[in-house]
Amino acid sequence: MEKTMRFLTGCLILFVAANLSAAAATAPPTEGGILPDITLETPVDPVHREYLGLQEADSFTIPEIDADIVIVEIFSMYCPHCQREAPTINQIYEKIEADPKLKGKVKLIGIGVGNSAFEVKYFRQTYDIPFPLFADGDFNIHKQLGEVRTPYFIGVRILGEGNHKVFYSRLGGPQDAGVMLEELIAQSGLAR
Amino acid sequence: MKIYWKAILALVLLGIAITVPAWGLSEAYKENVYNPGKLKATDSTLKVKVGDPAPDFSLPAVAGGTVSLSDYRGKKHVVLSFVPAAWTPVCSDQWPGYNIVKDLFDENEAVLLGITVDNIPTLYAWTNQMGDLWFPVLSDFWPHGAVADRYGVLRSDGVSERALFVIDKEGILRAIHVADINVRPNLEWCAIELEKINR
Numbered sequence: 001m002e003k004t005m006r007f008l009t010g011c012l013i014l015f016v017a018a019n020l021s022a023a024a025a026t027a028p029p030t031e032g033g034i035l036p037d038i039t040l041e042t043p044v045d046p047v048h049r050e051y052l053g054l055q056e057a058d059s060f061t062i063p064e065i066d067a068d069i070v071i072v073e074i075f076s077m078y079c080p081h082c083q084r085e086a087p088t089i090n091q092i093y094e095k096i097e098a099d100p101k102l103k104g105k106v107k108l109i110g111i112g113v114g115n116s117a118f119e120v121k122y123f124r125q126t127y128d129i130p131f132p133l134f135a136d137g138d139f140n141i142h143k144q145l146g147e148v149r150t151p152y153f154i155g156v157r158i159l160g161e162g163n164h165k166v167f168y169s170r171l172g173g174p175q176d177a178g179v180m181l182e183e184l185i186a187q188s189g190l191a192r
Numbered sequence: 193m194k195i196y197w198k199a200i201l202a203l204v205l206l207g208i209a210i211t212v213p214a215w216g217l218s219e220a221y222k223e224n225v226y227n228p229g230k231l232k233a234t235d236s237t238l239k240v241k242v243g244d245p246a247p248d249f250s251l252p253a254v255a256g257g258t259v260s261l262s263d264y265r266g267k268k269h270v271v272l273s274f275v276p277a278a279w280t281p282v283c284s285d286q287w288p289g290y291n292i293v294k295d296l297f298d299e300n301e302a303v304l305l306g307i308t309v310d311n312i313p314t315l316y317a318w319t320n321q322m323g324d325l326w327f328p329v330l331s332d333f334w335p336h337g338a339v340a341d342r343y344g345v346l347r348s349d350g351v352s353e354r355a356l357f358v359i360d361k362e363g364i365l366r367a368i369h370v371a372d373i374n375v376r377p378n379l380e381w382c383a384i385e386l387e388k389i390n391r
Binding site for chain 1: 285286288289291292293296321322323376378379381383
């Protein structure tokens, strides 16, 4: 009997350990820390590929984006706040693109957690979202990011030579596009 | 040292039990969503099949009045979306998604009816967090879960399955999807099934 118990317990511990390593992050990225190892599919849309400054590879990591700062919105098309705030996030994008000191240096992407490509496409069309959105239909990235609620924003400072630092990691979206953008720029340390 | 294998096994099992799946829950609900943990995927037996006439019903709507399935006969295709319970994780992030796809239903000459076994006051408070829903939300509270039961999606604990029924303008069931209660069904299923009717 004890042998069986020992075997069963051993198997279960191995099972749990394997699952824990698959969903290693139990907390969101910390400010001052780095991102988990997230891989995204290179966008098919050449406009988005060019915006992110990506090579021809099938996938990429966020620090590979050609920018000084990347703002990552974790959203879901099923989230009422994400829906309500989508026009404000678009305004942030427009403000960046209209500012010669920020254009090309600050880039925005969105990751739709638990959203299929079809659902992300619907969210994009509904709110006319100009920046690249990525699907995370199986919640893999969501697990890596500590299963945050939505919307959640992560600011990443790209430091070159593959290095980066998370400077902003917070739940909740903006009341005002200008206020949030200024807060992000100030916190990133980017000289204007 | 004696090792208490039974105790270790119990602790490991407890650890698995309290590990809950990821839902990407919206901040809109703050801390007000009750986490039931992982549930048995399905717990009922369908009483209807594709090709059957859809059982008619009349249910009170959160917006007031009563909505009957037969109201749409000859006018619109109908998608019934049964969700298990208000203030639970997956359900809370299902209908808000449907709220931005009205054009998908319009293009396919269809309406959506949301149904749960909760009472009207509970549904009122819950759906208020979702914004202004364009589709009727109906209460199958009393006789408790009677409509869910007629379709064969009432679970043994009194909540419904997470199920979608596509019914054409003639009142015939054209597609049925009883999802794993722990997982939100992909919106694409609705789009594909509605397009099939209109092809």
